Amino acid sequence: MSLFSRILLGLCLTILLWLMHSTAGREGSTCVRSPKCRSPRVPWGHPPRHLCVHNDLCRCSHTTLDCSSHHGNLTYVPYVEGSFSILNFSNNNLVQISRRDFFVNMSRDVQVVDLYNNDLVHIVQGVFNLLPKLEWLLLGGNRLSFKDVFKMNFQAPVQTLDVKCMGYREISPPNDVNLTRSDITFLRMDWNSIESLDMAAFSVTPTLSDLYIRDSKVYNLTTVLMPHLLGFNLGRNRLFDFPETCSGTNDSLFPELVTLILDFNMISCIDHVCLPKVEILDLSYNFFEYILSGTFSAKHFPYLKQILLGQMRTKILDIEAHAFNHSALETLDLGKNTLDFSSPVVDDDAFAGCMGLLHLHLSFNNFENVSEARFSRLFRILTKLIRLDISNSMVKFVYSDTFANFTDLRQLYLYRNALTYIPDGVFDGMQNLTFLHMESNRIQTISQLTFGESAAKRFQMLNLGGNPFQCNCDILWFKQWLESRPHIFNHRDPYVCANRPHVNLQDFVLNEQACLLGSDAASFTIAVTCVLLSFLLLFVIAFRFRWRMRLWLYEACRGRPRDRRRQLLAEGRCFRYDMFVSYAIEDVAWVQQELRPVLEGEWGLKLCIHQRDFVPGKHIVDNISDCVSDSERVVLVFSPHFARSEWCQFELKYCQVDVMERDDVMVLVELRETPSRDMTGAMLAVLQITTYIEWEDGHDARQSFWARLRSALDD
Ligand SMILES: *[C@@H]1O[C@H](CO)[C@@H](O)[C@H](O)[C@H]1NC(C)=O
Numbered sequence: 001m002s003l004f005s006r007i008l009l010g011l012c013l014t015i016l017l018w019l020m021h022s023t024a025g026r027e028g029s030t031c032v033r034s035p036k037c038r039s040p041r042v043p044w045g046h047p048p049r050h051l052c053v054h055n056d057l058c059r060c061s062h063t064t065l066d067c068s069s070h071h072g073n074l075t076y077v078p079y080v081e082g083s084f085s086i087l088n089f090s091n092n093n094l095v096q097i098s099r100r101d102f103f104v105n106m107s108r109d110v111q112v113v114d115l116y117n118n119d120l121v122h123i124v125q126g127v128f129n130l131l132p133k134l135e136w137l138l139l140g141g142n143r144l145s146f147k148d149v150f151k152m153n154f155q156a157p158v159q160t161l162d163v164k165c166m167g168y169r170e171i172s173p174p175n176d177v178n179l180t181r182s183d184i185t186f187l188r189m190d191w192n193s194i195e196s197l198d199m200a201a202f203s204v205t206p207t208l209s210d211l212y213i214r215d216s217k218v219y220n221l222t223t224v225l226m227p228h229l230l231g232f233n234l235g236r237n238r239l240f241d242f243p244e245t246c247s248g249t250n251d252s253l254f255p256e257l258v259t260l261i262l263d264f265n266m267i268s269c270i271d272h273v274c275l276p277k278v279e280i281l282d283l284s285y286n287f288f289e290y291i292l293s294g295t296f297s298a299k300h301f302p303y304l305k306q307i308l309l310g311q312m313r314t315k316i317l318d319i320e321a322h323a324f325n326h327s328a329l330e331t332l333d334l335g336k337n338t339l340d341f342s343s344p345v346v347d348d349d350a351f352a353g354c355m356g357l358l359h360l361h362l363s364f365n366n367f368e369n370v371s372e373a374r375f376s377r378l379f380r381i382l383t384k385l386i387r388l389d390i391s392n393s394m395v396k397f398v399y400s401d402t403f404a405n406f407t408d409l410r411q412l413y414l415y416r417n418a419l420t421y422i423p424d425g426v427f428d429g430m431q432n433l434t435f436l437h438m439e440s441n442r443i444q445t446i447s448q449l450t451f452g453e454s455a456a457k458r459f460q461m462l463n464l465g466g467n468p469f470q471c472n473c474d475i476l477w478f479k480q481w482l483e484s485r486p487h488i489f490n491h492r493d494p495y496v497c498a499n500r501p502h503v504n505l506q507d508f509v510l511n512e513q514a515c516l517l518g519s520d521a522a523s524f525t526i527a528v529t530c531v532l533l534s535f536l537l538l539f540v541i542a543f544r545f546r547w548r549m550r551l552w553l554y555e556a557c558r559g560r561p562r563d564r565r566r567q568l569l570a571e572g573r574c575f576r577y578d579m580f581v582s583y584a585i586e587d588v589a590w591v592q593q594e595l596r597p598v599l600e601g602e603w604g605l606k607l608c609i610h611q612r613d614f615v616p617g618k619h620i621v622d623n624i625s626d627c628v629s630d631s632e633r634v635v636l637v638f639s640p641h642f643a644r645s646e647w648c649q650f651e652l653k654y655c656q657v658d659v660m661e662r663d664d665v666m667v668l669v670e671l672r673e674t675p676s677r678d679m680t681g682a683m684l685a686v687l688q689i690t691t692y693i694e695w696e697d698g699h700d701a702r703q704s705f706w707a708r709l710r711s712a713l714d715d
Pocket residue numbers: 038039040041042045066068069086088089090091112114
């Protein structure tokens with residue numbers, strides 16, 4: 001914003017405020033009508049209830065003599081027996097106090113005198129000397145000038161003087177030598193119309209430690225050395241500039257000042273300050289657009305602990321890196337600024353250097369698009385935080401380690417945001433978290449895992465109301481918790497079921513058995529499905545590798561010693577053929593096309609096949625007998641044809657007789673399945689002592705067949 005537009009804006013606001021003030025009330029008596037100008041309530045005073053004994057002009061309680069309001073028009077203090085600490089003489093039409101013994105009827109113990117709103121124009125000097133314990137004098141709402149007040153010569157130990165609503169326009173140093181200095185420590189001058197304030201005027205109260213000038217129109221402030229001032233409240237005025245705090249030699253004008261309240265002014269920057277002891281600085285509702293690097297650093301405010309920058313009247317345009325570079329800073333309020341924390345307006349290192357921060361208030365800002373990484377970058381060093389307020393800020397997500405480093409956090413405010421989900425166990429690591437406010441978000445369910453057992457036990461206050469809970473089996477655990485520890489849950493925001501109109505979570509009933517069964521049935525179904533699937537898988541694998549498995553089984557079951565060939569060779573016996581093949585004539589095609597090519601072609605064995613090798617002219621029985629005895633092995637090709645063929649049966653029987661003494665000679669091949677009723681007795685007998693190898697179509701089946709045959713022949 002340009003300087004010109006800033007001045008224009010300031011001017012507009014000044015006019016607006018002036019209009020407001022002039023309608024609120026003018027001077028003296030008119031000021032009384034403003035409801036804000038009532039006498040303050042004295043902390044130890046109880047409102048009087050009874051008319052005092054023998055006196056119907058005032059009311060009494062054991063601490064207060066109340067001669068105010070209803071019994072107005074009083075011009076003297078009536079005598080009432082008893083010892084009172086408070087005299088309330090407000091709202092009478094006492095225009096002047098001219099008698100020095102005005103308070104002679106009052107008990108000497110009185111500590112508070114309220115003369116508020118009496119249209120007083122004159123008080124005789126030394127009138128308060130009769131009240132040796134007077135501490136607190138309320139003179140507001142009268143028509144006494146600043147000089148009139150301090151001409152009164154308070155010899156009593158008046159500490160607090162309240163002169164609000166006096167219509168003062170200007171406070172300037174009195175040049176009246178007759179003014180007496182007083183030991184007042186607390187001066188309240190709120191609700192005046194002071195525009196120009198020269199603090200040299202307070203030379204009459206050299207021991208002043210607290211000065212309140214709120215709700216005036218101060219824009220021209222002249223500061224002087226205030227050696228004892230501890231608290232200075234200039235809120236709700238029209239200051240454009242931060243008060244001058246340095247003397248010409250750069251010494252502080254407020255060497256002891258601890259609290260400086262400047263809220264609701266028009267200050268936009270801080271240039272050069274000498275505030276060596278200030279701990280609390282309230283600058284909320286001012287015009288700060290830029291918070292420059294180091295503005296609130298230890299160099300400028302060595303003892304600063306609290307800085308309030310909430311609700312600026314203008315949009316903050318930049319918070320620079322290290323703006324709050326102050327390791328002793330404890331409280332920072334940036335609330336109600338609609339700051340977009342995802343934008344570069346807030347520097348990544350804006351909070352760098354204030355690692356001692358305990359309280360951080362960021363409500364009513366904008367966290368809509370703040371990523372996890374950005375959040376961590378901004379706040380990762382604030383590991384000492386005790387209280388964090390990010391309410392009303394459109395927070396969408398918290399991540400499982402968002403608060404991982406905030407181990408000391410005790411109070412967390414996340415209400416009125418856009419959270420839809422709380423990650424499981426996100427608060428479990430925060431050992432000290434006892435206050436958690438997450439009401440009015442969009443959270444639909446809370447499960448047993450959301451809050452770990454120890455975290456759940458820690459809470460003293462947990463507000464989750466106003467969320468659109470889905471009332472179903474999942475929420476039952478939370479409902480039970482809600483009912484078992486009602487005192488930790490705030491019920492101001494109702495816990496309602498979003499999926500059941502007009503039903504509160506507390507009233508929501510659901511059969512727990514049904515929920516339990518529901519979950520059991522689900523797990524049972526899953527288990528059964530798993531078992532079935534595994535069986536299916538096993539079956540598929542078994543089917544796929546069935547031939548290989550048969551081969552293994554075959555080899556495993558036979559388990560006979562494989563030294564027969566060696567034994568025979570050792571015996572020196574020689575055979576003409578490796579193998580005699582006995583088969584039915586119908587199966588010749590198989591023998592020629594399948595068996596012979598492999599056994600003779602690939603394995604290099606010599607077969608005896610009767611069509612080829614039987615000697616013509618020789619009797620068939622001799623041929624068979626020669627062939628069998630000249631072959632090392634006999635392969636029988638079983639099939640229904642084999643069972644019907646007489647010659648095959650003969651060959652089988654011959655072999656049985658001839659080769660019985662030669663162990664392990666016969667190899668059975670089942671070419672086609674033969675029903676046992678078709679089998680002859682000889683076939684069944686052979687089958688009982690010899691495992692057979694069946695032929696089937698298919699690549700794997702054939703592989704397995706040849707391998708088993710090979711294995712049988714190798715024996
Ligand atoms: C005196 O009485 C008025 C009401 O008449 C009350 O508002 C005021 O607070 C009282 N003052 C004190 C000091 O209690």
